[in-house]
Amino acid sequence: MATEPRLTSNVLKVLGALVSEGELSGSEIAKSTNLASGTLYPLLLRLEDAGWLDSRWEAGEPSDLGRPRRRYYRVTGKGQKAISDVVRNLVPAMGKLTWA
């Protein structure tokens, strides 16, 4: 079983981009998060192995498209739950800060 990914700032950037856009290709995520390819793809694979992301090839064959297919990533239910947990844990902490 894959271990649960740590919620680093890069993980949050990727999840944030995918939550706000729905489904993005690797190059679109790189553009949106400013992550270098060397950082982005191991991270995407890790999140996919953990079940937080799902990916699919774009429809059509490379011969028909005239170029290699893009691979699109989206957040799964498990990923959504992980994000919700983070938000749920953060909100009370922020509340305490407000009242401090």
Next chain:
Amino acid sequence: MGVMVDFACGLAAFALAILVGTLSKLLADDAKAWTPHVTKAIIASAVKMLPERHRERFSEEWTSHINDVPGDLSKIVCALGYVSAARKISSAPLPFGRRAYLAVLGMFFILLYLPLLVGLLAGVALDTRTWPIIKQERVGLHGKRFATYRFRASESAFGQFIRRCSFDIMPCLFNILRGDISLFGPTALPPQLIERGVLVDLSKLPGLVAPSQEYLSEEWSARTEIAMISSFWLTVFKAFDLAPKFYPDLSSFGRLDVPIRAVVAAGAGAELSA
């Protein structure tokens, strides 16, 4: 006279500027024309570093990503990033359970053979009159290189004895402890052989004992001993339903006798199926 010299200098500077401009344009055109080939070559070498199961996917995905990157220099920088990505993906650590299993296994055999290891260390040092351990580089899981250690086996009678009994491989138990290799699995080869195109399954953790090796020959060797002890314990674990997925593909043992197959299979399953 001074006017003539100034004129000649001006002319030379003008000619040089034209030449530099033309050359720069030629170089820029050349670089532009070569960029797709360079990026393709970098992606190909990055893909080659990946585990087999990811190669097809990332070859297409990374080529499509590069097409979306504007600018030739950015394309090359992005392609170089794939090399780093491939390195990170291929050196992903073993799952915790497997790592712990190897650590326990390695420690068990090291403790079991500690007197023998110390004796061999002293024996080889006396026999060879030099440092008794040699270090060799091997290619492991997903192409990761690691250092493996062996006892130096000389041409003397003692050297031949330790080689015949496979005692020379005993320090590899520390590689099991470190998680570089396991007990059973394909032989870890030197990088020179891999570069020469010798086919080896890099998607499996290499092992001290390969299924097709001579370890079931009648002559006793440390390999046989280790394999048999491991099989015994794993059979015990299996009896208590503690061995996950310990059912091997018995076709790997086609050349072995059926009773021996059953003993070895008990221990080899997890190693070979992982």
